[in-house]
Amino acid sequence: MNWLDKYLYLKRSPGEQPSQDELLKLRFMAFLITGLCISVGLMIFKEIFRSDLASPVAETATVLMFAAALFFASRNNMQTATGMVFLIPALIYAYYLSGFSNSSPPSETIYASCIWLISGILVLAAFSPVSRLSIVFYLTGILTLSYHAHEAGLIPQYLSVNQMYAENPFLILTFVFVTAFLIRRSFDRRLQSEISGRQELELQFKTAFDEARHAMAYISVLRDDDGNITRLVIEKVNRAFESEFRIRLQETLDQEVNYLFSLIFGNDTDWNDLFILNPKQQTELYAVNRDKWYNLHLTWTGKHRCTCLFYDVTREKNMINDLTDARARYRALLEAIPDIFFVIDRDGVYRDVVFKGQEKLYPETREVIGSNIFKVGFSEKMAQKIYSCILKAIDRDTIETIEYTLETAKSPLFFEMRLVRLDMNSVISIARDITRRKKAEFELELAKNKAEDAAALKARFLANLSHDIRTPMNAIVGLTKLLSDPGLTENERDEFIRDVQIQSNTLLSMIENTILLSKIETNTLEVRNSFTQINKLLRELFSHFNEMVPSDGSVRLVMNCGIVNGETGFETDPTLLREILFRLIDNGLKFTRKGEVIFGYSPASGNCVEFFVEDTGSGIPESERDNIFLRFYVTETDKQTHKSGSGLGLPIAQHLAVLLGGELMLDTKPGKGSRFWFRIPLKSARGFMQVVQ
Template sequence: MLKAIYHFITKPYLLESGEDKRKITGLHVILILGLLYAFIELMLSFSGYRLNECIPGDVTLMTISLIGLYCLRSGRPNCAVLTIFVLPLAIYFFFISDQYAILPVTNSIPYSMWSMVPGFLFLLLFSKKSEKHLLIYLTISLLTVAFHVQQAGRMNDALMLFWPTPELILNPFATISLVFTATFLVAVNFELNLKELRTRVLETDQQINKTVRSFQQGVLLVEVEQDEMNNPTGLKVLKTNPAFQKMFRVNQRETHQADGDVIFPKVFRNSFDWNNYYLHSKNRQRTEVYVEHLEKWFEVFSLQPAPNQIASIFYDITKQRQIIDSLQESRKRYKVLLEAIPDIFFIIDKDGVYMDFVIKESELIQINADDIVGNSIFEVGFSEKMSRKIFQCIQDAINRDTIETIEYALEVEKGTAMFEMRIARLDDHSVISIARDITKRKIAEIRLEEAKLKAEEADQLKSAFLANISHEIRTPMNAIIGFSKMVGSPDFDVEEKNRFIDIIISNGKLLMEMINDMISLSKIESNQVKAKESFCKVNDLMVELYRQYSFDLTSKPIRLKLNNQNANPKFGVTTDKYLLEEILKKLLDNAVKFTNQGEIEFGYRMKGNDRLLFFVKDTGIGIDIEQIKRIFERFHQIDNKTTRKYEGTGLGLAIAQHYSMLLGGKIEVNSAIDQGSEFYFSIPFKNGDGTLQVVR
């Protein structure tokens, strides 16, 4: 509210100085107060409440105030100040006139004198020609007091310093003269100081103007125009220097006192939002502007020399920007070249702090610049031991100018990765570190080593197999040839010859089994074995196997036990009967081979509702847990010596495992030394038939 009133009072005068605005405001306040005082006194006089009324004096005082206000609102403040010279007229009605004076004329001389005194202070504060006006006012004041003294008939006392009155006042002429002298001296001193200050300001302005004109940088001084509420409404260009005019191809006549909305579109076109920058931006200390039609970059610094003024300095940074753009382009080009190399490049200072890095984008490792740059090698995830080692390598590389190499493992999103770090001296204060992902190489080396070991082991196994197979073949062949000769000899009776024939047949079967295993292995390796599914009556198969192996075990103290969960003769499943039978035979042969006495149990049971589980359990010698992992490898035998207790090629379980996988299962083992073994596998229960119970 007060700001709006202040703006309303000062707006008609187009004043730039805050001091002038305050003087105008003060004049308004004094004249308005005088008007209100006179109006109130007049109203009291008309109402009859005032005993000593002086209507002409009130009217005169009111008229003086109105004339002053009229002059002010007409834009003539000097005229308003000169209305003080009419003040004696009001004093005449109040204190001198025999008809209207509110006091006896002889006693009111001090009132006339003191009523004139404030005029000196008024002129001192508001007059622009205070010395001249003070002299005029002194004359008027002395004449007014002299007239009053003459009307009071006290001219004889004019030369006395103190007047013989009850108040014992100082001579009014002397009092007025003293007041005049004091105010005049103040006015003269003020004028001298003001003149000196104006001279200094002028010299300073000239120096500033000279300095600004000699600036190689462009200078723009604008004024922010405001409304009654001090809200910014527009911009006016107050001053520009030759450098600015040259930069933006304008002349002084175009820019001087020009409206911002008129000149700025020509100067900046659409490259600079000047309204937002000058009128609304709170932080305008520094900004960069690209002026498209000039193809130049400018760095703008702004300051506020006055409340409504903003000075901007324009630096032409086009060359610097071109150099920066060129460097950025070079950096980008070299970064692309570096990213084409499958390595990570780091710049590390001598204290172990990362300064920069280049990494090719990959799924294996993602590095955030904020997590690396500015951080130490002791803070990015290395172990303390590794961090100390890297730090020592950095020092060695700088001091000895050597290339240091370190291999380390790093946890990444997809597991653990192996890296090889090479550290080389870059300068006296930093090194370049090249980290290469060697995970694939390490994995390849490990696999190569494993393959080498497996190849060596396979070679040993094949050597052992060839040695064993030669022994296994010779044994039955010798038996066949030897007992064949004995059958043809007349030295043996029929019973002995029949026993020889049984031996020949038994060894022939053993030889045939070896040959079949080798043929099966050859078919497996050539991928010729395929599952041919058909409906298989499981109980019939199991009974047939039971009969066959019961007959073969008549000579050994082993009890064979069949355990079928479903007794329905029609119970069956769709699978490859041949492969299923071969698997069970291999497992039964294995159980018979390694069981000297006790029991062998085999059979099947349902596993859930969708799989059929077969098992072979024995009370044989058992298998060590370390050997269980390898018994399904080809050519592997628990005892690979050429002279061993148990015969065989070491192919049976490997063939059985492959067949079980073809049927959709996998053979698994539970075993312990001297406690027997249990082999089991399951196949899908497809198109099952003959179920007698609900499978739980």
């Protein structure tokens, strides 16, 4: 704190701000003290070092002028203090015109006189308002300069038309006076306007303070020499304060803030911390004695005064608590429902969101709220559709439903969104995960289609079966009648008997397929593993089917054993293995008109053995390749050539291969033939069968 602040602090009451007059007086006193010091210093300097230039009378008068002005200023008599400038003409006379002066001739000191007079004009302009005093001093200055010019014999020169006007001291003094006069007058007008405005503002503030609906208090702030707050004292409270806290004005005046507010609020609030250490513009307080909440607003109007406003927010606080509780119940309800909730406004902006069970599929909630549907959550096309439904739901007060798909890394998810108007500017959207339902519907539709296809195939199978059974039965009945004819030759009789056997085997094969299919569907077919000699099994199949090969040599049956050793074998179910190969060989012979049918086995990698049946038949078209293993399926070519069977051979073989641990595969080229093959695990192998790694 500098000496000026200390002086003002000691002179004014606590909480009072320094006025413009006080500040002006202090500046004037500072100027006078400076002038006094300079005058004393110059006088001593001249008396000691330049006695030839010394003018004791004039210098003493100068010191007395500054001292007198300082004296009157300290007594708050600013008019007399500034009036000391009227001693300047006397000082000019003493310095430059008197007989006891040691100065230069008057013609050389007229500009020094002008400077003294200009200094007086500037002092008056700086420290006193525009008045007659300034004009009188100016006229006095003109007279002083006139006398000085007369003594110097310069009057004709300054009245000459051909003079240098810029060097005319009368014109210089007049220019400075007019300029200072206008500047001071403008300053006084602005100052008066500012003072009037401030007074009006203070009046309005006082009126507003007294008539305010909320409790308010003026607080005076007392500070020490270093500017630190030492006390906070109640200066004034308004009527609302008295009414709100049931306390009279007289009981609050000059009371310590910490004591009075602690008494009113009845809590442990550290008021010194609130006002001094950590002041905040707004603080929420709870009055225990009144069971109310207040917002305390602090407004500092200077270093020595602040205004407190206590705004009762109990109702708002209770409403917020009620809304918080309602929101908690609302959110708990939403959390209990396994759906995703959005609140979206008319512009498509998310206002609230609750993710339930799908948090990993969406961004953070804070990233969603405030963004719009065109940037977060949906594709552009879907967002446009949702936005259209939002407008319909708001404008028509309808319930809009949309189904959309959300692509994820694993699989797409299906959602059903329902939008309901929440208010005139927003909707609440409920998005439910219907992926399981959609999958169930899809699977149900697929199962329905399969069931319908199976029913159609079974119907066709039964129709074909009845026809296929009737054909061998009719043949057997007819051949049996022919065999009863005693006129048959031995060759004819043998041929009829062979035909009866062939038709019987065909009928038996149909019955066996039907029985085997029944076991497969009822899951009663058992796998019974035992050591199986592969070469022996293949020779039996070769012997059985070799009799069915056409005698014209158009088709050959070839057996290809991977190992010749007769003891070659491994553990598997020989019956099921024979059934697979039987059906594949029978199928190959049935659809091969020319060429050969090759069957056999070979060691394979993965500790397996591969069985195969190749033919040079017509092959299977690419469009029917995926359906060839379906039950009751018959290719279009077979239907046209009337070679189709029941459509069970390959499906049964496929199922049996799976039971043995393998899978029936197909390699085919239309017009060149087909190759069916499967691999089954090699267990407890014997002989020379080698496993290819």
